[in-house]
Amino acid sequence: MHEDKILDSESQTLGVPSMQGLRNLGPDAVITRQAEQESEVRSYPRRIPIAIERADGVIITDTRGQQYVDCLAGAGTLSLGYNHPEINQAITDSLASGVPYQTLDLTTPTKDHFVQTLLGFLPSHFSENARIQFCGPSGADAVEAAIKLAKQTTGRNTIVAFHGGYHGMTNGAMSLTGNLGTKERRTGLMADVHFLPYPYSYRCPFGLGGEAGAWQSIRYIEHILNDVECGIQKPAAIILEPIQGEGGVIPAPAFWLQELRRITRDLGILLIFDEIQCGIGKSGSHFAYEIAGIQPDILVMSKAVGGGLPMSVLAFSKDIDSWRPGEHTGTFRGNQLAMATGAKASKLFSVTALLPTPEKWVSALPVICLSCKNDTHV
Numbered sequence: 001m002h003e004d005k006i007l008d009s010e011s012q013t014l015g016v017p018s019m020q021g022l023r024n025l026g027p028d029a030v031i032t033r034q035a036e037q038e039s040e041v042r043s044y045p046r047r048i049p050i051a052i053e054r055a056d057g058v059i060i061t062d063t064r065g066q067q068y069v070d071c072l073a074g075a076g077t078l079s080l081g082y083n084h085p086e087i088n089q090a091i092t093d094s095l096a097s098g099v100p101y102q103t104l105d106l107t108t109p110t111k112d113h114f115v116q117t118l119l120g121f122l123p124s125h126f127s128e129n130a131r132i133q134f135c136g137p138s139g140a141d142a143v144e145a146a147i148k149l150a151k152q153t154t155g156r157n158t159i160v161a162f163h164g165g166y167h168g169m170t171n172g173a174m175s176l177t178g179n180l181g182t183k184e185r186r187t188g189l190m191a192d193v194h195f196l197p198y199p200y201s202y203r204c205p206f207g208l209g210g211e212a213g214a215w216q217s218i219r220y221i222e223h224i225l226n227d228v229e230c231g232i233q234k235p236a237a238i239i240l241e242p243i244q245g246e247g248g249v250i251p252a253p254a255f256w257l258q259e260l261r262r263i264t265r266d267l268g269i270l271l272i273f274d275e276i277q278c279g280i281g282k283s284g285s286h287f288a289y290e291i292a293g294i295q296p297d298i299l300v301m302s303k304a305v306g307g308g309l310p311m312s313v314l315a316f317s318k319d320i321d322s323w324r325p326g327e328h329t330g331t332f333r334g335n336q337l338a339m340a341t342g343a344k345a346s347k348l349f350s351v352t353a354l355l356p357t358p359e360k361w362v363s364a365l366p367v368i369c370l371s372c373k374n375d376t377h378v
């Protein structure tokens with residue numbers, strides 16, 4: 001850690017390091033080449049015009065030797081910060097042991113260890129009856145798999161998602177996304193998707209906000225799902241982030257999640273929690289939904305689940321394992337290094353001292369929100 005440039009006062013208050021002074025963010029040779037050679041689709045470099053030379057914890061150093069406090073963490077993948085020594089050691093040990101990089105869905109001792117660790121990391125009520133499915137390494141692929149699974153299990157086609165939700169950029173996942181920016185020029189997105197109001201004071205469609213707005217939202221959802229004149233066919237599943245990430249770091253209240261679980265269970269609608277961004281120790285517990293003391297039917301994980309290396313996984317109840325062999329595959333679903341680092345990261349997060357308390361989380365929010373505001377998804 002490069003403590004020479006870290007100021008104490010603010011870092012004490014926020015619980016995160018801060019720095020002073022201006023940085024040179026003008027184009028240099030590397031930045032200029034990137035702009036010339038990479039597609040216009042690039043996004044973060046437009047707001048963060050730096051080339052990262054090395055990184056350590058939350059401190060990154062650019063190619064000019066300038067340092068920054070990182071609030072991005074690889075969009076939530078690097079929950080333990082950059083180059084955590086134990087994660088690096090897990091990679092080094094794997095390489096030294098001769099483990100293959102990729103094995104499709106063939107198993108290995110590394111994979112077996114990861115699965116046992118993940119099952120131990122999941123809330124026990126859920127893991128006791130859970131099946132694990134490895135998907136292609138992106139979160140979006142796991143979301144696609146969750147949608148397929150829900151549709152084929154229930155024999156229904158409709159999916160309900162939420163205002164402000166974000167689930168990825170593939171066709172199905174994007175169709176579930178609230179923000180219209182990236183959908184503007186897309187046609188032919190997945191059909192039969194409907195959006196319902198998430199409990200969010202700032203965009204409360206009922207003009208209420210707060211707890212009253214959240215109650216109104218859940219009453220409305222229950223009404224819609226029971227009303228034969230509502231125009232929405234009975235959904236296969238409802239998908240949501242227990243804490244919306246790209247939508248602005250918006251936690252759903254515990255009572256709202258509990259009510260949603262009650263309603264979906266009563267109606268036989270599958271409940272999918274997308275914890276790709278908010279899961280794995282970021283909210284004060286292993287998974288954000290744990291605050292409500294309920295269980296989903298399908299849990300979608302990616303980002304930090306691989307300890308910083310690419311991986312995505314579904315966990316779902318055995319009762320809905322309706323897959324036929326090979327119905328959802330992905331070449332890179334056997335990333336052994338990610339399984340080694342993922343198992344190590346889960347172990348480190350299980351040390352409760354590492355998990356931020358909700359109070360610390362709230363005090364860090366202004367910093368995190370500032371970094372989110374710069375993301376073009378928001």
Ligand SMILES: Cc1ncc(COP(=O)(O)O)c(C=O)c1O
Binds near residue numbers: 137143169278
């Ligand atoms: C909640 C959520 N779901 C899905 C995704 C998509 O994951 P990926 O970018 O790995 O496809 C993201 C990515 O930010 C996300 O935050």
